[in-house]
Amino acid sequence: xxxxxxxxxxxxxxxxxxxxxxxxxxxxxxxxxxxxxxxxxxxxxxxxxxxxxxxxxxxxxxxxxxxxxxxxxxxxxxxxxxxxxxxxxxxxxxxxxxxxxxxxxxxxxxxxxxxxxxxxxxxxxxxxxxxxxxxxxxxxxxxxxxxxxxxxxxxxxxxxxxxxxxxxxxxxxxxxxxxxxxxxxxxxxxxxxxxxxxxxxxxxxxxxxxxxxxxxxxxxxxxxxxxxxxxxxxxxxxxxxxxxxxxxxxxxxxxxxxxxxxxxxxxxxxxxxxxxxxxxxxxxxxxxxxxxxxxxxxxxxxxxxxxxxxxxxxxxxxxxxxxxxxxxxxxxxxxxxxxxxxxxxxxxxxxxxxxxxxxxxxxxxxxxxxxxxxxxxxxxxxxxxxxxxxxxxxxxxxxxxxxxxxxxxxxxxxxxxxxxxxxxxxxxxxxxxxxxxxxxxxxxxxxxxxxxxxxxxxxxxxxxxx
Numbered sequence: 001x002x003x004x005x006x007x008x009x010x011x012x013x014x015x016x017x018x019x020x021x022x023x024x025x026x027x028x029x030x031x032x033x034x035x036x037x038x039x040x041x042x043x044x045x046x047x048x049x050x051x052x053x054x055x056x057x058x059x060x061x062x063x064x065x066x067x068x069x070x071x072x073x074x075x076x077x078x079x080x081x082x083x084x085x086x087x088x089x090x091x092x093x094x095x096x097x098x099x100x101x102x103x104x105x106x107x108x109x110x111x112x113x114x115x116x117x118x119x120x121x122x123x124x125x126x127x128x129x130x131x132x133x134x135x136x137x138x139x140x141x142x143x144x145x146x147x148x149x150x151x152x153x154x155x156x157x158x159x160x161x162x163x164x165x166x167x168x169x170x171x172x173x174x175x176x177x178x179x180x181x182x183x184x185x186x187x188x189x190x191x192x193x194x195x196x197x198x199x200x201x202x203x204x205x206x207x208x209x210x211x212x213x214x215x216x217x218x219x220x221x222x223x224x225x226x227x228x229x230x231x232x233x234x235x236x237x238x239x240x241x242x243x244x245x246x247x248x249x250x251x252x253x254x255x256x257x258x259x260x261x262x263x264x265x266x267x268x269x270x271x272x273x274x275x276x277x278x279x280x281x282x283x284x285x286x287x288x289x290x291x292x293x294x295x296x297x298x299x300x301x302x303x304x305x306x307x308x309x310x311x312x313x314x315x316x317x318x319x320x321x322x323x324x325x326x327x328x329x330x331x332x333x334x335x336x337x338x339x340x341x342x343x344x345x346x347x348x349x350x351x352x353x354x355x356x357x358x359x360x361x362x363x364x365x366x367x368x369x370x371x372x373x374x375x376x377x378x379x380x381x382x383x384x385x386x387x388x389x390x391x392x393x394x395x396x397x398x399x400x401x402x403x404x405x406x407x408x409x410x411x412x413x414x415x416x417x418x419x420x421x422x423x424x425x426x427x428x429x430x431x432x433x434x435x436x437x438x439x440x441x442x443x444x445x446x447x448x449x450x451x452x453x454x455x456x457x458x459x460x461x462x463x464x465x466x
Contacts, residue, residue, distance in 0.1 A: 006039035010047035018056050023069040027057060093204030096428040100200060104422045109454040112424040113445040114309065120368055120444065121312040125357040126348065133347035145340045146331055151350045155319035159303055160294030163321040169331050170341050173316040174278055174306030175201050181274050181302050181320060182209040184333035191237040195223050197429035199248045202241050215431040220391045222254030225261030232269035239272050244292055246279035249429050249440040250400040251393025256289060266300040272326065274302045281310035281362050283395035284370045299323040307349065317341065317349045375448035376441060379455035397444040403437040415461035421454045
């Protein structure tokens with residue numbers, strides 16, 4: 001009896017069995033088939049190979065042979081609808097944060113984003129510092145949960161002696177530090193006061209913490225102290241989130257004359273102020289004022305400082321600090337999140353900010369940001385003079401431009417994307433109704449020689465909607 005005839009019998013037998021069985025049904029083993037058809041194992045294996053190629057059976061190593069699912073049968077999509085009921089409503093701000101952090105499509109010019117263009121990042125110095133840190137065996141061991149003592153001391157000195165190293169805890173980025181502060185200082189249902197407009201990430205974090213967000217008006221000199229005091233009195237809030245230096249998105253810096261009044265409002269309300277000092281190294285013109293934490297004898301200020309915005313997105317290192325029981329709660333809350341920041345990253349950061357490379361980077365960054373800001377302003381003067389801001393921010397990464405009355409800023413951002421320029425609408429930066437339509441235009445994310453083309457594309461998008 002030839003091997004060919006034996007193989008044909010095996011194929012005919014298995015095909016008949018498969019046609020009468022449901023997909024996934026187990027078929028006779030190779031041993032059973034060799035006995036049944038008086039065929040060699042090699043002949044049976046060849047028959048199985050042909051049937052597998054035809055999609056009749058499938059072999060599962062170590063388990064056997066099974067009836068294959070029909071190749072042309074439409075796959076039954078998984079039913080995930082139950083998750084909608086189980087999860088409940090989504091959190092406010094999550095969609096906007098995803099849009100803000102989305103990478104620009106190829107060929108588009110980014111006038112949006114919260115990080116430095118790759119050309120402005122000290123990647124070589126950071127890479128070298130990280131390589132040296134990673135070669136130290138001790139860097140891979142567990143250190144203090146609060147962070148490396150010398151790195152905490154560096155962040156403390158940056159507050160102008162307002163805080164000590166023991167008051168600081170290292171965090172994996174400013175957003176993590178902000179989330180920790182909200183969780184440590186509030187309970188769900190509490191009220192938090194914010195500037196209007198304010199950082200989108202703060203709004204999202206506050207909503208995620210279950211807080212009621214109440215906006216406080218600002219102008220070109222920062223938050224209005226009279227309105228802040230009124231908001232504390234009306235709401236009973238015990239927490240105010242603020243960016244006193246080059247606030248995102250509008251770029252205002254809290255005027256020196258207003259600082260005492262803000263401090264008085266905090267004292268009268270018995271409240272904390274989260275000082276998000278993200279732009280400490282992003283000043284372009286003049287010398288930045290000291291942090292509010294530098295003059296805070298009674299511990300109202302909770303200080304947050306990140307290096308991500310001024311260095312590179314991958315340098316997820318920040319610090320948060322406060323004195324008294326608030327500081328203890330912050331340190332305890334950080335442990336619940338992720339225990340501690342990776343040792344090699346902390347050591348690399350410490351080496352970088354302690355070396356001449358850090359000073360050189362900040363000097364070069366200041367000059368580069370000025371060049372890019374002026375290039376964007378010049379392009380606006382040429383192509384969209386009605387959008388030139390009346391007050392130019394003295395630092396930060398953005399221009400906050402007011403649009404003509406009645407403009408739909410969200411629709412404009414969508415049209416701009418079709419023209420190949422990415423901008424971000426102003427509406428998501430408000431906790432309540434916007435006072436006017438705006439765009440946030442970032443000058444740090446694209447080289448200066450692209451600014452003219454970017455604004456011309458934006459002008460086409462604006463005119464298309466007129």
